[in-house]
Amino acid sequence: MQTVIIGSGNVAYHLAKALVENKIPPAQIFGRNEKELKAISQELNIPYSTKNLVDSDIYLICVSDHAVEDVSELIAKKDSVVAHTSGSLPIDILKGDYRKAVFYPLQTFSKLKKIEYSKIPFFIEAENEEDRKVLFELASAISENVMESTYEKRKYIHLTAVFACNFVNHLFSRAKEISDSQEIPFDYFLPLIDETVRKIHEIEPKSAQTGPAVRNDRRILELHEKLLKDESLAIYKTMNHSIQKMYEL
Amino acid sequence: MQTVIIGSGNVAYHLAKALVENKIPPAQIFGRNEKELKAISQELNIPYSTKNLVDSDIYLICVSDHAVEDVSELIAKKDSVVAHTSGSLPIDILKGDYRKAVFYPLQTFSKLKKIEYSKIPFFIEAENEEDRKVLFELASAISENVMESTYEKRKYIHLTAVFACNFVNHLFSRAKEISDSQEIPFDYFLPLIDETVRKIHEIEPKSAQTGPAVRNDRRILELHEKLLKDESLAIYKTMNHSIQKMYEL
Numbered sequence: 001m002q003t004v005i006i007g008s009g010n011v012a013y014h015l016a017k018a019l020v021e022n023k024i025p026p027a028q029i030f031g032r033n034e035k036e037l038k039a040i041s042q043e044l045n046i047p048y049s050t051k052n053l054v055d056s057d058i059y060l061i062c063v064s065d066h067a068v069e070d071v072s073e074l075i076a077k078k079d080s081v082v083a084h085t086s087g088s089l090p091i092d093i094l095k096g097d098y099r100k101a102v103f104y105p106l107q108t109f110s111k112l113k114k115i116e117y118s119k120i121p122f123f124i125e126a127e128n129e130e131d132r133k134v135l136f137e138l139a140s141a142i143s144e145n146v147m148e149s150t151y152e153k154r155k156y157i158h159l160t161a162v163f164a165c166n167f168v169n170h171l172f173s174r175a176k177e178i179s180d181s182q183e184i185p186f187d188y189f190l191p192l193i194d195e196t197v198r199k200i201h202e203i204e205p206k207s208a209q210t211g212p213a214v215r216n217d218r219r220i221l222e223l224h225e226k227l228l229k230d231e232s233l234a235i236y237k238t239m240n241h242s243i244q245k246m247y248e249l
Numbered sequence: 250m251q252t253v254i255i256g257s258g259n260v261a262y263h264l265a266k267a268l269v270e271n272k273i274p275p276a277q278i279f280g281r282n283e284k285e286l287k288a289i290s291q292e293l294n295i296p297y298s299t300k301n302l303v304d305s306d307i308y309l310i311c312v313s314d315h316a317v318e319d320v321s322e323l324i325a326k327k328d329s330v331v332a333h334t335s336g337s338l339p340i341d342i343l344k345g346d347y348r349k350a351v352f353y354p355l356q357t358f359s360k361l362k363k364i365e366y367s368k369i370p371f372f373i374e375a376e377n378e379e380d381r382k383v384l385f386e387l388a389s390a391i392s393e394n395v396m397e398s399t400y401e402k403r404k405y406i407h408l409t410a411v412f413a414c415n416f417v418n419h420l421f422s423r424a425k426e427i428s429d430s431q432e433i434p435f436d437y438f439l440p441l442i443d444e445t446v447r448k449i450h451e452i453e454p455k456s457a458q459t460g461p462a463v464r465n466d467r468r469i470l471e472l473h474e475k476l477l478k479d480e481s482l483a484i485y486k487t488m489n490h491s492i493q494k495m496y497e498l
Contacts (some may be wrong), residue, residue: 065466088461088469106437113451135280145437156431159473163424163481164438165445166460167488168417173454173495175412182405188355188394189413190450191368195357196414197446200390200487201439202362205422210357211415212337217314220337224408231491232412238487239416242480246422 001134002027004054006071007037007062010109013086015062018117018142019046021231028054033061058138060103061094069093081131087158090151091125101126101134104154105143106164117142123149123157174232206246213243250383251276253303255320256311257285259358260334264311265381267366267391269293277303280312296472307387309334309352310343318342330380336407339400350375352384354392355401357414366391372398372406423481462492 003024005016008031019026029048031037041048055077061084063071068084072094076081082094083103094100102125107115122139124146126132132148139146149157172193174188199208212220221240228236243249252273254265257280268275278297280286290297304326310333312320317333321343324331331343332352343349356364371388373395375381381397388395397407402450421442425435448457461469470489477485492498 011494035272064464065469088472101422107441108448110448110452110457113444113448115444121437121440145440147437153431153433155472155476156427157433157437158469159476160424160428160433160435160438161441162460162473163420163427163484165441166458166462166492167420167484168442169445169449169454169458170462170488170495171412171416171420172493173458175409178405178455179409180413182402184402184406184409186409188370188406189409190394191365191370191394192356192410192414193417193446193449194360195362195364196418197358197442199359199362200418200421200442203359205425208359208418209415211416211424212412213415213419215313220314220407223337223404224411227404227408231494234487235412235416235491238483239419242484243415243419243425245480246419 001058001139002056003058003060003138004056005029005060005062006053006074007031008033008040009062009064011105011109012062012109013040013111014109014115014117015060015085015105015142016040016044016046020046021117022141024138024141026060027056030054044106051105058083058134059098065089069095072096081126081134083126083135087154087161091127099127099131101131101135101140102149102151102154104149104157106161118144121145121147123147123153123154125149125151138167171235174235178228209247210242211243213240214247214249216244216249250307251303251305252307252309252387254278254309254311255302255323255448256280257282257289258311258313259360260354262289262360263356263358263364264309264334264354264391265289265293265295269295270366271390273387273390276305279303285459294484305329307332307383308347314338318344321345330375330383332375332384336403336410337446340376348376348380350380350384351398351400351403352388353398353406355406355410362480370394370396372403374398374400375401396424420484421439423484427477427481458492458496460492462489463496465493465498 003026005026030053034050037048059082081099085103091100104123105119120143144148179186252275254275279302286297308331332346332350340349353372355370369392373384428435
């Protein structure tokens with residue numbers, strides 16, 4: 001089975017690298033950004049092209065959501081499985097005369113950060129059992145956590161990830177803004193943050209909740225509101241309201 | 250120098266344990282909850298009492314914020330330093346004829362979770378240089394990260410921690426609610442969450458932001474809003490608005 005990766009961003013790079021590390025290197029990495037492709041090609045020792053897409057059994061489209069449809073039209077090989085890697089696009093965003101699928105890695109990728117590929121959950125969708133099996137095996141070569149999915153399910157997976165990852169990161173940004181304003185190094189908070197996350201590996205997050213809102217400590221809540229303004233104040237109020245609703249305070 | 254711990258909750262337990270592990274066991278653990286005190290006393294092999302507070306050089310008050318003032322009135326020894334361990338109370342909440350101080354460990358404590366005490370930042374306040382030095386040394390026996398503070402600074406430290414810890418945990422609770430509704434195991438998201446946090450040990454959170462809001466992906470934002478309601482919808486809108494303001498989108 002031969003695989004081609006389309007794209008040159010973080011997902012393309014890490015999937016290509018994961019395949020190379022597992023001794024099933026992609027036959028080609030294809031895209032528009034020659035500089036990026038060349039860098040990936042040299043690092044991973046795989047061919048690249050910006051012009052001629054090679055024939056392959058599997059194509060993994062690893063481009064931004066808004067570009068998936070256009071890119072999918074470039075693939076002419078009929079006897080192939082074409083999978084996009086988006087958490088939020090339906091399978092039929094793919095436009096071409098081939099078998100369609102989804103190959104969604106639930107992880108946040110940065111080019112410079114090393115990732116333990118074996119722990120990344122992969123969610124697979126395909127139009128038929130045979131393709132599902134092929135993609136399941138491909139993902140299983142990379143990861144221990146491979147599951148079938150549906151578009152409906154994937155929408156909620158993506159939404160959960162937005163709360164648990166994107167929003168969490170934004171809270172770190174707003175927290176850092178507060179500590180920066182007082183010249184308190186944000187690094188001081190890393191042990192606390194690490195512990196907050198270690199906890200939920202063992203305890204339900206609902207049981208792990210601490211802080212003034214769940215204690216219904218009006219004095220602190222009012223004091224804090226006076227220290228905040230604009231978006232941070234809006235977040236403070238919205239989060240506290242949600243905490244108090246969850247615990248019926 | 251002799252230390253007494255007052256309280257039998259998570260902070261009391263972990264401070265007592267940290268002192269025992271560093272071979273400066275408290276002379277006594279004192280409080281109202283005999284059952285808890287007895288358990289801590291047996292585990293750590295230190296005396297406890299619910300009635301007679303022994304004389305000591307240092308008293309560390311490790312009780313809930315609302316109980317600190319009352320508890321502080323129980324201490325009769327004049328030649329002593331009494332420190333509370335709260336992130337949010339002023340030093341003069343302490344009511345008694347002794348020298349007052351603050352000994353604030355910036356960490357979230359659960360009784361059952363092991364904690365690497367040497368990494369916990371401690372913030373010290375005292376009324377005079379000598380007491381500051383004594384408490385600084387006591388904290389330094391436990392941790393590598395001991396710093397002087399002020400009440401003003403401590404308010405912002407606590408507020409930063411609310412964003413980076415309490416609110417983050419609540420996002421995990423709301424995320425789990427979403428994944429539970431679709432029978433998707435929340436464990437699938439732990440590698441993603443771990444990676445989100447590992448990232449900010451190396452990159453500024455502002456540079457690490459991903460997700461539909463920072464990409465200004467209207468299609469996904471609207472799709473997600475349709476999947477949510479009540480508090481989770483309010484969080485979704487507030488967080489996205491804040492992200493888009495931060496990146497001037």
